[in-house]
Amino acid sequence: MVDDPHRWLEDIADALADSESEEPALRLRRAFEAVEATRDRHEGLARNFVGALASAPHEPRIRQLLADGFRRTRPVVATILGLGTDESAEDAAGLALAMFDGLLIQTLLDPELAIDGDRMASAQARLREILPSSAE
Secondary structure, eight states: OOOOHHHHHHHHHHHTTTOTTSOHHHHHHHHHHHHHHHTGGGHHHHHHHHHHHHHTTTOHHHHHHHHHHHHHHHHHHHHHTTOOSSHHHHHHHHHHHHHHHHHHHHHHHOGGGOOOHHHHHHHHHHHHHHSOOTTO
16 A cells, blocks of 8 residues: 555644644644544555664665755644744754654564553653753
């Protein structure tokens, strides 16, 4: 099955379509819930992504395609999560994508490594405890 890489992002956007007034933290949680709900359907895409990552250091064309994909995706993720449209919003979207991609790879290696639902909320809360506040 061929999966359009933008389809998964569209699924997440659809799941958050009615949450424009929600805080970004809640939108992020709902985005991860949408990822969890659609993970099995997009497994082929995830496996192709990991394969492309493995090839990227040796294949300039693949490396460029992946980099261009991240450049296009960051502002979309920033919008979906309600982070804004400035450089900091896109950087925050890059961090969210890194968390998503890292967990995706771990889950492909072993489904028991998935961090879903309440565990995800608890893990994010724990990270918030150690992240510097904007006042610092």
